[in-house]
Amino acid sequence: MPKRPLPEPTPETREYWEGTKRGELRIQRCRSCSKAYFYPRPFCPWCASKDVEWFTASGKGKLYSYVISHRPAHGFQDWTPYVIAIVELDEGPRMMTNIIGVEPAPENLPVDMPVEVTFEQQSDDITVPLFRPAGSRA
Amino acid sequence: MTTAIVGAAETDEIGVLPGKSAIQLHAEAALNALDDAGLTKDDIDAVLCAGQSPVAVAEYLNIVPNYLDGTSVGGCSFMMHVRHASAAIRAGLCTTALITHGESGRSRVGMGGWGGARQMLQAQFEEPYGVAGPPTRFTIPILRHMHEYGTTHEQMASVAVATRRWAEQNPRAMMREPITVEDVLNSRVIAWPVHLLECCLVTDGGGALVVVAAERAKDFPKKPAYVLGTGESSEHSMISQMIDMTESRAFKVSGDLAFNEAGISRKDIDHAMFYDAFAHTPMFALEALGFVGKGESGPFFEEMRTAPGGDFPLNTNGGGLSYTHTGMYGMFAIQESVRQLRGEAAVQVAGVKTSIAHGVGGMFHAAGTLILTNDERA
Numbered sequence: 477m478p479k480r481p482l483p484e485p486t487p488e489t490r491e492y493w494e495g496t497k498r499g500e501l502r503i504q505r506c507r508s509c510s511k512a513y514f515y516p517r518p519f520c521p522w523c524a525s526k527d528v529e530w531f532t533a534s535g536k537g538k539l540y541s542y543v544i545s546h547r548p549a550h551g552f553q554d555w556t557p558y559v560i561a562i563v564e565l566d567e568g569p570r571m572m573t574n575i576i577g578v579e580p581a582p583e584n585l586p587v588d589m590p591v592e593v594t595f596e597q598q599s600d601d602i603t604v605p606l607f608r609p610a611g612s613r614a
Numbered sequence: 615m616t617t618a619i620v621g622a623a624e625t626d627e628i629g630v631l632p633g634k635s636a637i638q639l640h641a642e643a644a645l646n647a648l649d650d651a652g653l654t655k656d657d658i659d660a661v662l663c664a665g666q667s668p669v670a671v672a673e674y675l676n677i678v679p680n681y682l683d684g685t686s687v688g689g690c691s692f693m694m695h696v697r698h699a700s701a702a703i704r705a706g707l708c709t710t711a712l713i714t715h716g717e718s719g720r721s722r723v724g725m726g727g728w729g730g731a732r733q734m735l736q737a738q739f740e741e742p743y744g745v746a747g748p749p750t751r752f753t754i755p756i757l758r759h760m761h762e763y764g765t766t767h768e769q770m771a772s773v774a775v776a777t778r779r780w781a782e783q784n785p786r787a788m789m790r791e792p793i794t795v796e797d798v799l800n801s802r803v804i805a806w807p808v809h810l811l812e813c814c815l816v817t818d819g820g821g822a823l824v825v826v827a828a829e830r831a832k833d834f835p836k837k838p839a840y841v842l843g844t845g846e847s848s849e850h851s852m853i854s855q856m857i858d859m860t861e862s863r864a865f866k867v868s869g870d871l872a873f874n875e876a877g878i879s880r881k882d883i884d885h886a887m888f889y890d891a892f893a894h895t896p897m898f899a900l901e902a903l904g905f906v907g908k909g910e911s912g913p914f915f916e917e918m919r920t921a922p923g924g925d926f927p928l929n930t931n932g933g934g935l936s937y938t939h940t941g942m943y944g945m946f947a948i949q950e951s952v953r954q955l956r957g958e959a960a961v962q963v964a965g966v967k968t969s970i971a972h973g974v975g976g977m978f979h980a981a982g983t984l985i986l987t988n989d990e991r992a
Contacts, residue, residue, distance in 0.1 A: 483738035515739050515855070541758035541859050543805035549746035557806070560743050560750055562854050572740045572854035582806065587761040604742050 478558075479551035482602045489516045491530050496603040499595050501533040503569060514569035535593035536610065537565040542587075544580045563591055563607050577608035584609075617700040618831035618838035619986070621651025621824030622952040625716070628819030628938045629788055635724030639716025639820035640671050647822035652835045653710065658824075660708035662699055663715065664691035664942055671714055681708035687848065688975030689889055689942040690868075692823070693982025696948070697844035699825040709826065716820030719941035723818075740852050748891060752977040753808045755859035756894045760807070762860050763909030765897070767807055769916045771798035773893040774811050774935050776921035781932025783922070784960040788815055789936040798893075812893035814934035814943070821945040823952075832990075839952045842968070842992055843876025843985035845869060853977040860909070862974075864981035865902035869972065872983035873904070878968065878992075880905050883985075885954045885969040886926065887947035890933040896920075899972050903983070927963045930954060944973035948984060955988040968992075 485493040492515075495502030505512040506520035507527040519526045542561035545552075552558060559575040575591065578584045590610035597603045623646035625631075625639050634642070640663060648655060660681035661672045668682040683698050685691050692715055699711035718725050731737060745751050759765050775795055781787035793811060801810040831838035847867035850856055857863050873880070880903070888899035897911035905926070906914050914920075920928035929935075931950040934943040951969040953959040971984045 478744060480742040480744070481737065482732070483742060484732040485738070486733050489738055515735060515852075541754050541756075541761075543750055543753050543757070543808065544803075545744060545746065545750045545805045546803045547746050547749055547805060549741075549744040549750070552744040552746075555744070557803075558744055560745055560754065560805075562754060562859070570854060572743050572745075572852070574743050587757055598742075602742075 477596060478555045480598055480604065481551065482598055488518050492516050493602065495532065496595055496605050501535050501593050501605055502530050503533050503567065504528050504530055512567040512569055514571050533565055533567050537563045537591055537607070539575065539585060539587060539589045539591055540564040540570055542575065542585060544582070559585065561607065573605060573607050575608065576606050577612045616704050616828050616841070617825050618828050618840045619696070619823050619952055620826050620831055620834040620836065620838050621647040621653065622839070622949055623647040623650045624821040624946070624949055625819050628786065629817050630720055631718070631818040632721040632723060634718065634818065636716050636718045637666050637670060637674055637724055639718065639818065640666055640714040641674050641716070643716055643820035643822035644675055644712055644714045647712070647824050650836060651824040653824060657710050658712045660699060660702060660711035662695040662711060662713045665715070665717055677712070681711070687980040689891070689944040690973030690975040690980055690982035691942060692945045692948055693844070693971060693973045693984050694846045696823065696825060696841060696984055697846055697982065700841050700844065703825065703827050711825040713823040713825065714820070715822065715942060715945035717940035717942055718818045719939070720816045720818050736852055740854060748977060749808065749813055750805045751853045752892050753805045754853050755856060755978065756807055758859035759894065763912070765909070765912040767799060768795050769912030770812060770893045770897065771795045772915040772918070773890070773896055774798050776915060776918055777890060777929050777933040777935045779921045780930050780961055781936030784932050784937065786960060787932035787937045788817060789932070808892060814891050814939035815936070817938045817940050819938055819940050821949045823948065837956045837988055839955045839986040839988060840990065840992065841984065842878070842987045843872040843874070845871030845875070845983040846981065848975070848980040849978060851979060856978055862898050862902050862978045862981065864978065865899055865972070865974070868981035868983045869903035872985050876985040878985070883968055883970050885930065885951065885963055885966045886928045887951050887969065887971040888928060889943055889947055889973040890929055890935050891939070891943065891974060893935065895974055896928065903970070903972060922961065930959060930961055930963060944982065947971045947973060951984070951986050955986055
């Protein structure tokens with residue numbers, strides 16, 4: 477497992493990081509305009525309403541775009557090459573992640589491929605959401 | 615048209631300069647630009663810069679400013695500084711603005727740290743995934759563009775080839791060996807689909823500009839570059855939050871503002887400088903600024919229309935891909951626009967009356983656009 481640079485949650489993001497620890501992808505949506513959004517904020521980025529709620533996303537989405545990095549970030553030396561991806565969740569928002577469970581080659585990673593979330597514990601406090609091809613067992 | 619660039623110069627040398635600190639490069643460029651304008655530091659009443667604090671630059675040069683602007687949003691900051699200086703001059707807040715850039719991008723002398731506070735949004739939502747600087751972030755949108763528009767690897771490589779052809783003829787360009795599309799695609803993979811020759815250089819250097827009211831512009835030794843139109847915008851702080859990875863909203867907003875202010879059409883542009891941090895950046899600019907339709911930039915570059923002899927002279931100094939790239943390249947794009955308008959470029963394009971310099975900040979985070987002309991009647 478790569479030694480990732482680990483985040484320190486802030487008050488408005490804590491529920492997200494508490495969720496990943498439990499194996500849940502907790503994101504937010506607006507009760508006024510019904511749109512889901514990411515990253516966490518205490519108001520809706522679309523309509524600015526403060527009437528927002530947390531919910532657990534399905535964890536399903538598609539591979540929106542990516543690179544296969546041959547240039548290791550600190551802590552990733554043993555993992556190069558690896559996939560830095562943008563996943564578009566079925567609920568709408570996009571987030572950065574890594575695609576795991578598949579050899580990092582373009583033929584294995586068609587754009588728009590269905591993916592699903594999986595969780596990798598990094599420390600007592602931080603578990604990161606990663607994605608794998610939908611239906612794979614990685 | 616209310617202001618003009620009347621002084622423009624780069625540092626004595628650009629490239630690998632381990633003997634000079636970042637702020638020293640600011641000052642060297644500033645003094646060269648003052649010389650170019652026939653001014654002294656005591657004529658300056660406004661200081662604008664990025665990377666360093668404008669307070670530090672004013673102190674280093676011993677200037678007493680009436681106006682300061684430290685907008686620092688990456689490589690397009692200098693397009694914004696020209697815009698902000700023009701507005702401040704128009705408003706009567708200052709008369710003679712100095713805009714400086716200096717960066718020890720390669721040698722890292724006198725630079726601040728990279729930072730990395732673990733609570734920042736990028737640290738929480740991008741850095742855990744192994745992003746290693748611009749080559750693994752700026753590059754992420756490309757595949758989406760390829761997927762939706764059929765843009766090919768060869769087309770993207772063509773950007774680097776066309777740019778190199780200008781650099782071959784420019785003695786100050788760092789990379790001057792001729793290259794082919796095959797050379798680009800055979801170079802080392804940095805972040806697939808991006809190869810080494812599709813990434814900009816990393817260098818040391820600087821540049822500076824002097825901006826005054828248009829009615830004073832003819833009182834200076836060199837031919838003025840009148841500021842015809844300006845624009846700026848921003849979109850996101852993290853590449854993962856880009857609204858649509860096939861187009862830059864910031865580019866589009868900034869470009870439309872500049873063209874609306876200039877009151878000219880795309881066809882009136884004789885020369886263009888589109889910030890090329892990576893080979894795809896000018897492709898996105900060509901589309902967002904309205905020179906071609908969405909998804910049409912690939913064939914345009916593949917036909918070598920931007921190379922010497924083509925009908926759209928672009929990045930005529932050799933660009934960030936082959937000339938120089940200190941980290942915030944926008945200053946060098948403006949310098950080349952001014953040189954082309956003055957008729958003193960290393961590789962001069964005949965009959966340039968109007969030039970556009972368009973910059974990006976961060977990973978498509980922000981944008982700034984300048985439309986400049988040497989025609990006082992414009």
